[in-house]
Amino acid sequence: xxxxxxxxxxxxxxxxxxxxxxxxxxxxxxxxxxxxxxxxxxxxxxxxxxxxxxxxxxxxxxxxxxxxxxxxxxxxxxxxxxxxxxxxxxxxxxxxxxxxxxxxxxxxxxxxxxxxxxxxxxxxxxxxxxxxxxxxxxxxxxxxxxxxxxxxxxxxxxxxxxxxxxxxxxxxxxxxxxxxxxxxxxxxxxxxxxxxxxxxxxxxxxxxxxxxxxxxxxxxxxxxxxxxxxxxxxxxxxxxxxxxxxxxxxxxxxxxxxxxxxxxxxxxxxxxxxxxxxxxxxxxxxxxxxxxxxxxxxxxxxxxxxxxxxxxxxxxxxxxxxxxxxxxxxxxxxxxxxxxxxxxxxxxxxxxxxxxxxxxxxxxxxxxxxxxxxxxxxxxxxxxxxxxxxxxxxxxxxxxxxxxxxxxxxxxxxxxxxxxxxxxxxxxxxxxxxxxxxxxxxxxxxxxxxxxxxxxxxxxxxxxxxxxxxxxxxxxxxxx
Amino acid sequence: xxxxxxxxxxxxxxxxxxxxxxxxxxxxxxxxxxxxxxxxxxxxxxxxxxxxxxxxxxxxxxxxxxxxxxxxxxxxxxxxxxxxxxxxxxxxxxxxxxxxxxxxxxxxxxxxxxxxxxxxxxxxxxxxxxxxxxxxxxxxxxxxxxxxxxxxxxxxxxxxxxxxxxxxxxxxxxxxxxxxxxxxxxxxxxxxxxxxxxxxxxxxxxxxxxxxxxxxxxxxxxxxxxxxxxxxxxxxxxxxxxxxxxxxxxxxxxxxxxxxxxxxxxxxxxxxxxxxxxxxxxxxxxxxxxxxxxxxxxxxxxxxxxxxxxxxxxxxxxxxxxxxxxxxxxxxxxxxxxxxxxxxxxxxxxxxxxxxxxxxxxxxxxxxxxxxxxxxxxxxxxxxxxxxxxxxxxxxxxxxxxxxxxxxxxxxxxxx
Numbered sequence: 050x051x052x053x054x055x056x057x058x059x060x061x062x063x064x065x066x067x068x069x070x071x072x073x074x075x076x077x078x079x080x081x082x083x084x085x086x087x088x089x090x091x092x093x094x095x096x097x098x099x100x101x102x103x104x105x106x107x108x109x110x111x112x113x114x115x116x117x118x119x120x121x122x123x124x125x126x127x128x129x130x131x132x133x134x135x136x137x138x139x140x141x142x143x144x145x146x147x148x149x150x151x152x153x154x155x156x157x158x159x160x161x162x163x164x165x166x167x168x169x170x171x172x173x174x175x176x177x178x179x180x181x182x183x184x185x186x187x188x189x190x191x192x193x194x195x196x197x198x199x200x201x202x203x204x205x206x207x208x209x210x211x212x213x214x215x216x217x218x219x220x221x222x223x224x225x226x227x228x229x230x231x232x233x234x235x236x237x238x239x240x241x242x243x244x245x246x247x248x249x250x251x252x253x254x255x256x257x258x259x260x261x262x263x264x265x266x267x268x269x270x271x272x273x274x275x276x277x278x279x280x281x282x283x284x285x286x287x288x289x290x291x292x293x294x295x296x297x298x299x300x301x302x303x304x305x306x307x308x309x310x311x312x313x314x315x316x317x318x319x320x321x322x323x324x325x326x327x328x329x330x331x332x333x334x335x336x337x338x339x340x341x342x343x344x345x346x347x348x349x350x351x352x353x354x355x356x357x358x359x360x361x362x363x364x365x366x367x368x369x370x371x372x373x374x375x376x377x378x379x380x381x382x383x384x385x386x387x388x389x390x391x392x393x394x395x396x397x398x399x400x401x402x403x404x405x406x407x408x409x410x411x412x413x414x415x416x417x418x419x420x421x422x423x424x425x426x427x428x429x430x431x432x433x434x435x436x437x438x439x440x441x442x443x444x445x446x447x448x449x450x451x452x453x454x455x456x457x458x459x460x461x462x463x464x465x466x467x468x469x470x471x472x473x474x475x476x477x478x479x480x481x482x483x484x485x486x487x488x489x490x491x492x493x494x495x496x497x498x499x500x501x502x503x504x505x506x507x508x509x510x511x512x513x514x515x516x517x518x519x520x521x522x523x524x525x526x527x528x529x
Numbered sequence: 530x531x532x533x534x535x536x537x538x539x540x541x542x543x544x545x546x547x548x549x550x551x552x553x554x555x556x557x558x559x560x561x562x563x564x565x566x567x568x569x570x571x572x573x574x575x576x577x578x579x580x581x582x583x584x585x586x587x588x589x590x591x592x593x594x595x596x597x598x599x600x601x602x603x604x605x606x607x608x609x610x611x612x613x614x615x616x617x618x619x620x621x622x623x624x625x626x627x628x629x630x631x632x633x634x635x636x637x638x639x640x641x642x643x644x645x646x647x648x649x650x651x652x653x654x655x656x657x658x659x660x661x662x663x664x665x666x667x668x669x670x671x672x673x674x675x676x677x678x679x680x681x682x683x684x685x686x687x688x689x690x691x692x693x694x695x696x697x698x699x700x701x702x703x704x705x706x707x708x709x710x711x712x713x714x715x716x717x718x719x720x721x722x723x724x725x726x727x728x729x730x731x732x733x734x735x736x737x738x739x740x741x742x743x744x745x746x747x748x749x750x751x752x753x754x755x756x757x758x759x760x761x762x763x764x765x766x767x768x769x770x771x772x773x774x775x776x777x778x779x780x781x782x783x784x785x786x787x788x789x790x791x792x793x794x795x796x797x798x799x800x801x802x803x804x805x806x807x808x809x810x811x812x813x814x815x816x817x818x819x820x821x822x823x824x825x826x827x828x829x830x831x832x833x834x835x836x837x838x839x840x841x842x843x844x845x846x847x848x849x850x851x852x853x854x855x856x857x858x859x860x861x862x863x864x865x866x867x868x869x870x871x872x873x874x875x876x877x878x879x880x881x882x883x884x885x886x887x888x889x890x891x892x893x894x895x896x897x898x899x900x901x902x903x904x905x906x907x908x909x910x911x912x913x914x915x916x917x918x919x920x921x922x923x924x925x926x927x928x929x930x931x932x933x934x935x936x937x938x939x940x941x942x943x944x945x
Contacts, residue, residue: 072591073591074568074577074580074586074589074591074595075566075567075568075591075595077576077577077580077586078567078572078573078577079567081550082550083549083550083551083552085549085550094567096565096566122552122555123552123572140565140567142565143565164556185551185552185553187553187556188551188553188555188556311612312609312610313610373551373553373610374610375551376549376551376553376609376611377611378549379546379548379611379612379613380547383547383549384549385549
């Protein structure tokens with residue numbers, strides 16, 4: 050159902066002609082984020098520059114019961130920033146200013162469209178950084194990070210986005226602008242914790258106050274390569290078992306190494322079956338001692354090579370390769386399914402064996418790049434979307450892998466969020482009563498069901514008063 | 530629009546499919562930074578190309594508009610982890626638009642540009658007329674009438690040209706100084722030879738000092754880069770063939786000092802396989818001089834370096850010009866923030882899309898002011914013209930030079 054002329058005119062009055070995308074071509078490019086499997090073009094895209102505009106848009110949409118889909122940089126991996134029911138997409142990318150840097154209180158207040166890395170760059174010379182570092186941090190927005198409660202390699206030590214958000218300014222589904230939390234401790238409900246990770250189903254964040262951390266005295270980045278992925282997994286479990294908490298502990302397999310080396314020329318060992326990136330930070334003496342212990346563990350597990358990045362440039366290159374991994378997959382296959390499941394760290398060797406077996410059974414190539422330190426897997430199951438049968442095999446492998454993770458005591462998603470992609474998996478983890486409670490909470494923020502409908506919670510009839518879209522326009526092949 | 534109707538010129542679908550939609554290109558894209566819209570980003574443009582190839586959108590006015598807005602700077606290629614060759618896709622899409630899309634914008638202006646700029650003789654004549662226009666007082670008169678305000682494209686062209694230097698033809702052969710280490714050809718370019726003859730003279734002199742015999746064929750024409758970028762692929766192909774034929778076969782390198790020309794020439798083989806051998810010999814002057822032993826005297830200058838898009842992104846030459854400048858005793862090279870973000874010149878883009886070009890120029894000027902340098906080096910005539918114009922307008926005391934000009938002055942200082 051296209052939007053009415055009067056609705057569009059009202060929308061244009063709010064954001065101006067230059068803030069409104071109406072053309073078919075323009076709307077088309079907003080039909081998916083990085084998860085290109087799910088497509089749904091909005092009926093219009095609004096690009097506000099001020100919170101007041103967001104309030105006005107939400108109230109307009111509420112009046113007309115038009116769905117709203119928020120979008121930051123469109124780098125999500127869960128089918129979150131796409132419009133399965135059409136409606137208005139609100140792009141926050143033009144709200145990208147740093148409103149305040151308060152080093153005394155070690156925090157900054159930013160607009161939601163600010164690119165994650167821009168914040169660290171703005172405070173780096175003073176010795177500070179913003180800890181959540183999703184691999185997309187050179188492009189993803191802080192608003193998007195807050196919406197999905199994003200993780201990243203360094204969350205192993207520093208925690209995920211929610212641990213770094215002190216307060217948010219939120220335009221709720223009722224069209225109210227509310228401030229939750231803030232620089233100082235606030236008495237009462239922890240509504241910041243509720244809002245972070247709500248994926249736009251409660252409202253749209255128009256500003257966030259986030260923690261800044263002081264850069265550690267010393268940092269050491271170790272690259273260890275192995276001839277078998279199981280050996281690398283054993284090394285991970287052993288390092289964690291000693292009590293060392295690395296700043297990051299990442300694993301990449303041979304398939305991924307090949308794609309990355311072709312791209313960034315990060316120089317990962319070509320003949321390795323798996324590579325570990327181990328980063329340690331803290332006081333210099335501690336980092337030195339832990340580095341030696343980690344290296345000994347790697348050698349004991351049959352490492353081919355253990356080397357320490359000599360300088361910042363080499364360290365940056367090793368990380369550049371890691372962070373661009375998902376983007377480099379285009380060198381291997383045009384499309385892929387990406388898992389975000391988590392297993393207990395002790396199960397890492399077992400799940401890797403299972404993963405290899407699943408890949409072989411379904412005849413699919415799987416590239417692995419993941420946060421080994423916290424057991425958060427990111428297998429990329431490669432397929433060619435021009436061959437329908439390949440997609441079926443990839444989907445079967447994907448499903449089997451997820452069930453294997455859950456069977457080992459894992460969870461359905463680690464850090465990417467839920468979106469359209471993983472909503473159907475929530476019943477694996479929650480009882481009906483849990484899900485229904487979440488529905489009721491959602492209704493408190495969004496009584497009309499206009500905020501990012503179809504995302505985060507499953508729309509399965511078994512879930513009691515579950516949200517049922519008024520205009521079913523779910524894309525073909527969507528698994529909801 | 531059926532997929533089957535696509536021609537050989539249509540963008541390669543396999544190349545398009547290498548894009549996995551990660552968005553890493555977005556913050557590197559000048560138009561995305563200015564406009565903040567997905568369809569004016571590399572990811573969005575590739576998505577549109579794909580949609581056209583799959584018959585989901587037609588080659589509409591809107592489609593053309595978003596492709597027209599692309600500067601062709603190729604910063605997205607540097608950023609892309611999957612190695613999508615965006616420049617080739619853009620050229621092919623523009624060719625397809627010319628063949629089957631709506632009529633081009635600013636047709637009259639484009640006709641003028643493409644019949645004058647790539648023809649050194651005509652460009653020379655046009656510039657001579659401009660000189661007359663300026664000296665006769667006509668310029669003052671035209672500016673006073675305000676007629677240019679209503680013709681922003683013409684105004685942009687008029688404003689870019691501050692002065693036209695006297696013609697300074699080079700000999701067809703310059704012999705090497707000292708031991709001969711090789712034999713190179715020199716591309717004199719179209720804009721370069723008329724507006725920056727000193728850059729060509731200094732290039733030839735430095736190459737000779739580095740031990741190269743320099744062959745400068747009089748018969749050489751235009752490299753065809755402007756036409757390629759506009760999707761005029763037939764004109765580009767015939768110019769490429771003619772240019773390659775103008776240079777003898779026994780050269781070690783064909784040297785260019787204009788980034789746009791160099792990038793196009795290095796990629797001749799993509800469209801014209803028989804020119805692959807010629808293309809493999811093309812080098813930017815800074816690549817050739819980087820390894821040379823030059824007698825450099827001191828220059829007491831603070832200099833910053835602007836990366837010309839088609840040198841840094843098109844040819845992946847980033848370090849060589851900086852290394853050369855650092856070799857000059859006394860010269861302090863300070864880094865320019867966003868040095869590899871387009872200045873808005875982009876061939877003839879500043880003439881066709883003055884709005885976005887102006888915004889990019891303003892950002893570049895702000896970074897230059899922050900750098901504190903009074904001298905800006907850039908290895909492309911388009912950038913030099915554009916940034917110098919911006920500095921004049923803002924009353925900034927900043928001098929624009931090609932890196933070879935600084936090297937030549939350092940040689941003078943040594944010999945002085």
